[in-house]
Amino acid sequence: MxxxxxxxxxxxxxxxxxxxxxxxxxxxxxxxVIKFISNIKKEPKWLLDWRLKAYNxxxxxxEPNWQKPKYPKIDYQDLYYYSAPKxxxxxxxxxxxxxxxxxxxxxxxxxxxxxxxRLNGIAVDAVFDSVSVATTxxxxxxxxxxxxxxxxxxxxxxPDLVKKYLGSVIPITxxxxxxxxxxxxxxxxxxxIPPGVRCxxxxxxxxxxxxxxxxxFERTLIIADKGSYVSYLEGCTAPMRDENQLxxxxxxxxxxxxxxxxxxxxxxxxxxxxxxxxxxxxFVTKRGLCKGKNSKISWTQVETGSAITWKYPSCILQGDxxxxxxxxxxxxxxxxxxxxxxxxxxLGKNTKSKIISKGISAGFSDxxxxxxxxxxxxxxxxxxxxxxxxxxxxxxxxxHTIPYIKNKNANSNIAHEATTSKISDEQLHYCQQRGLNSExxxxxxxxxxxxxxxxxxxxxxxxxxxxxxxxxxxxxxG
Amino acid sequence: MExxxxxxxxxxRESNLSEKExxxxxxxxxxxxxxxxxxxxxxxxxFSDINQIIKKEIGELKFYTxxxxxxxxxxxxxxxxIKHNKLIFVNGQLVKTDFSSEEKSKIEFLDNKNDTIDQSVxxxxxxxxxxxxxxxxxxxxxxxxQIKNPLIIYHVSNNKVTSQNxxxxxxxxxxxxxxxxxxxxxxxxxxxxxxxxxxxxSLEKNSVLKNYKIDQFENNNIRYMFxxxxxxxxxxxxxxxxxxxxxxxxxxxxxxxxxxxxxAFVNGIFSLDKDKHHEIKAKINHLVENTKSYQLVKSVLENxxxxxxxGKIYVDSKAQKTDGYQLSKAILVDETTEFxxxxxxxxxxDDVKCSHGSASGSLDxxxxxxxxxxxxxxxxxxxLLINGFLVEVINQITDEPIKKLIKNLYGLxxxx
Numbered sequence: 001m002x003x004x005x006x007x008x009x010x011x012x013x014x015x016x017x018x019x020x021x022x023x024x025x026x027x028x029x030x031x032x033v034i035k036f037i038s039n040i041k042k043e044p045k046w047l048l049d050w051r052l053k054a055y056n057x058x059x060x061x062x063e064p065n066w067q068k069p070k071y072p073k074i075d076y077q078d079l080y081y082y083s084a085p086k087x088x089x090x091x092x093x094x095x096x097x098x099x100x101x102x103x104x105x106x107x108x109x110x111x112x113x114x115x116x117x118r119l120n121g122i123a124v125d126a127v128f129d130s131v132s133v134a135t136t137x138x139x140x141x142x143x144x145x146x147x148x149x150x151x152x153x154x155x156x157x158x159p160d161l162v163k164k165y166l167g168s169v170i171p172i173t174x175x176x177x178x179x180x181x182x183x184x185x186x187x188x189x190x191x192x193i194p195p196g197v198r199c200x201x202x203x204x205x206x207x208x209x210x211x212x213x214x215x216x217f218e219r220t221l222i223i224a225d226k227g228s229y230v231s232y233l234e235g236c237t238a239p240m241r242d243e244n245q246l247x248x249x250x251x252x253x254x255x256x257x258x259x260x261x262x263x264x265x266x267x268x269x270x271x272x273x274x275x276x277x278x279x280x281x282x283f284v285t286k287r288g289l290c291k292g293k294n295s296k297i298s299w300t301q302v303e304t305g306s307a308i309t310w311k312y313p314s315c316i317l318q319g320d321x322x323x324x325x326x327x328x329x330x331x332x333x334x335x336x337x338x339x340x341x342x343x344x345x346x347l348g349k350n351t352k353s354k355i356i357s358k359g360i361s362a363g364f365s366d367x368x369x370x371x372x373x374x375x376x377x378x379x380x381x382x383x384x385x386x387x388x389x390x391x392x393x394x395x396x397x398x399x400h401t402i403p404y405i406k407n408k409n410a411n412s413n414i415a416h417e418a419t420t421s422k423i424s425d426e427q428l429h430y431c432q433q434r435g436l437n438s439e440x441x442x443x444x445x446x447x448x449x450x451x452x453x454x455x456x457x458x459x460x461x462x463x464x465x466x467x468x469x470x471x472x473x474x475x476x477x478g
Numbered sequence: 479m480e481x482x483x484x485x486x487x488x489x490x491r492e493s494n495l496s497e498k499e500x501x502x503x504x505x506x507x508x509x510x511x512x513x514x515x516x517x518x519x520x521x522x523x524x525f526s527d528i529n530q531i532i533k534k535e536i537g538e539l540k541f542y543t544x545x546x547x548x549x550x551x552x553x554x555x556x557x558x559x560i561k562h563n564k565l566i567f568v569n570g571q572l573v574k575t576d577f578s579s580e581e582k583s584k585i586e587f588l589d590n591k592n593d594t595i596d597q598s599v600x601x602x603x604x605x606x607x608x609x610x611x612x613x614x615x616x617x618x619x620x621x622x623x624q625i626k627n628p629l630i631i632y633h634v635s636n637n638k639v640t641s642q643n644x645x646x647x648x649x650x651x652x653x654x655x656x657x658x659x660x661x662x663x664x665x666x667x668x669x670x671x672x673x674x675x676x677x678x679x680s681l682e683k684n685s686v687l688k689n690y691k692i693d694q695f696e697n698n699n700i701r702y703m704f705x706x707x708x709x710x711x712x713x714x715x716x717x718x719x720x721x722x723x724x725x726x727x728x729x730x731x732x733x734x735x736x737x738x739x740x741x742a743f744v745n746g747i748f749s750l751d752k753d754k755h756h757e758i759k760a761k762i763n764h765l766v767e768n769t770k771s772y773q774l775v776k777s778v779l780e781n782x783x784x785x786x787x788x789g790k791i792y793v794d795s796k797a798q799k800t801d802g803y804q805l806s807k808a809i810l811v812d813e814t815t816e817f818x819x820x821x822x823x824x825x826x827x828d829d830v831k832c833s834h835g836s837a838s839g840s841l842d843x844x845x846x847x848x849x850x851x852x853x854x855x856x857x858x859x860x861x862l863l864i865n866g867f868l869v870e871v872i873n874q875i876t877d878e879p880i881k882k883l884i885k886n887l888y889g890l891x892x893x894x
Binding site for chain 1: 521795798808810811812813815816817818819820821822823824825826827828829830831832833834835836837838839840
């Protein structure tokens with residue numbers, strides 16, 4: 001048995017689970033569970049009302065079904081909506097009080113929570129199932145006036161900010177999964193960068209689903225006030241389980257005048273085994289609002305995990321001269337399915353957006369780029385450039401491109417390009433002739449294919465992502 | 479829909495059909511009553527909500543055509559520039575057939591051949607067509623026969639019909655090594671009718687189909703045309719759209735490349751103004767190895783007009799060595815116009831070359847400046863640029879006399 005486990009871990013090294021006592025809300029989705037979550041987090045009344053309002057809408061909404069990857073019906077009554085390590089009933093005050101098992105888990109994942117051990121200067125907020133377990137480098141950040149904490153803490157300590165911005169980009173009247181998240185969200189990160197501050201280090205959240213039968217519903221809210229800058233990283237892993245688990249997070253970004261937010265994701269949820277059993281359903285809503293003039297939001301994502309990825313990080317370019325960018329690499333192997341892309345909604349004048357998407361599919365997988373570029377009549381002198389390239393490996397997989405292009409302004413330009421190809425035999429031959437084996441050759445070529453996007457990632461992430469690209473495609477050629 | 483039911487029953491009572499045909503029509507009528515006109519909720523009609531458009535432009539639509547009335551042909555609708563065969567439909571009724579310049583035994587035009595074969599198209603407008611088209615015609619080009627002169631199908635309506643639904647269905651069969659040049663010419667004087675035309679093509683080995691659809695003349699009808707093309711090995715289909723005159727028009731084309739080395743070309747021009755709303759939706763299915771497709775669609779939009787291009791290249795996992803290309807470009811001349819595109823790729827084979835591109839924007843100010851500095855007025859410069867932009871598509875036409883004809887009709891000089 002043990003050997004079998006180890007064998008499995010070779011494929012997905014984050015697939016272990018932590019044996020820790022959990023404290024859960026009763027199974028199922030109903031008003032009592034929402035009240036329970038709200039109560040345990042000692043939330044103010046307005047937030048409970050907000051959640052219940054969202055819940056009332058969930059009851060009448062239907063799940064969307066236009067996406068390419070179909071999935072078996074999810075029984076929302078058979079999920080736990082809150083799960084926390086038992087030691088968290090009273091939140092530990094410092095790292096010393098934290099359950100050693102948790103610290104060990106994060107060490108294993110390569111995320112030491114102990115600041116002395118960290119040389120790289122990234123502040124981390126670690127989310128374990130439904131709660132945030134630790135946030136590092138708080139003092140350094142506080143000096144600058146930066147708020148970086150879990151959203152539960154922000155609700156207690158900075159209710160005005162939360163009340164003002166929560167739901168301002170993803171309202172409770174949005175689609176099914178976003179609204180479900182609004183009703184039952186448990187934790188997540190909160191970032192506020194005060195005017196004129198350039199955040200001195202990368203901020204990072206690390207999501208980990210551990211308990212079985214749990215849905216993870218985080219809410220991340222990032223506000224960059226006038227003239228500020230922040231770079232934010234997100235990483236995710238989950239243990240290997242045979243059943244599918246749901247991850248439906250909401251991420252809201254708000255950039256005010258002259259502010260810039262850079263949001264990078266390396267998504268490495270458990271993708272399921274070789275036969276497509278198990279894995280995470282990653283149904284995430286990510287949306288950024290360039291509210292102020294000259295603001296900029298840039299999304300970078302490397303998607304290698306999840307059984308089904310279904311997400312469209314979007315930019316609403318409301319402020320004049322605002323800029324939206326989207327860089328994406330999506331890799332699917334075995335029976336993975338991805339339907340991902342972006343939406344660029346141009347509302348302000350002189351707004352610009354750029355989309356670079358690279359999709360790679362291998363095995364029996366299916367990869368879809370779906371995107372929207374919408375330039376409204378008032379958004380004059382705007383422009384968009386889109387490039388989406390797909391790489392296919394084998395003829396059992398699929399690569400699809402579905403762009404929606406709407407130009408309603410005569411002074412604006414939209415250019416869109418897409419290609420689909422495979423790794424040519426010449427390229428492989430050339431590399432192999434020079435002493436690389438076939439897997440190294442593929443990894444090299446694929447990294448070259450993805451280079452434009454990998455360049456956008458912060459240094460340390462880029463290294464990790466490059467390795468990940470290689471690992472995800474192992475065994476797909478030859 | 480009440481209207482449809484009573485009109486359909488009336489039409490059925492008056493027609494003289496076999497039981498099988500009645501069953502077929504009933505089935506289609508039932509399907510249409512269930513679905514109704516497509517609306518924005520249908521993904522294929524996302525950008526052109528025909529249900530709303532019919533409500534707004536026509537209001538109450540009449541489905542019952544009754545006995546033919548006023549089907550005289552105005553001689554002035556006929557083209558004299560080019561020698562051709564004729565099929566003339568007035569208000570949806572066939573009034574003239576003329577194949578005098580072809581060998582009689584080689585080309586057959588049959589009417590009253592009611593086919594009851596379900597086309598298995600998930601499209602309620604095709605159901606409507608099947609239910610109401612009073613006759614279904616069939617054109618057969620026999621083995622090894624190359625048509626000498628083009629066939630022009632005149633779609634004429636006169637001012638005796640209004641708010642009427644007109645349905646027409648023709649099946650075309652091109653046997654081995656045959657060829658057909660087909661021009662659809664729209665000449666409408668009728669007002670606010672909904673015209674629904676369904677063509678079914680079957681292209682055998684080595685056959686060549688050239689189809690040019692010309693909607694050049696100003697009219698306020700709503701038009702839907704569907705070309706369903708099935709291609710065997712080595713066959714070629716070329717389809718060209720000049721989409722200009724009607725208030726609303728949607729041209730849909732599906733090419734099923736079922737034989738090796740078959741190829742499909744779809745080219746189109748939108749030249750729109752005055753609140754017009756036109757769409758081309760092309761779907762090319764590459765189903766076997768070594769097939770090729772090429773699509774080029776260009777729009778010039780003025781004065782509150784709107785064009786839509788939905789193009790899809792589907793490549794089956796068996797269809798290695800596919801070559802698929804798709805390009806759509808649009809010039810938005812003024813602030814009130816809108817261009818929507820959905821260029822789609824759905825690919826399941828790895829050894830393929832598929833790409834698409836889409837670009838939209840305003841006229842290039844630098845080019846205008848360049849031309850004006852050489853003495854052209856702003857208007858002339860603009861016209862020159864627009865014509866140059868569109869002529870690239872017309873130059874794709876492979877039949878020289880027809881290319882010349884279309885340039886003439888569009889008002890382009892031959893030097894372009």
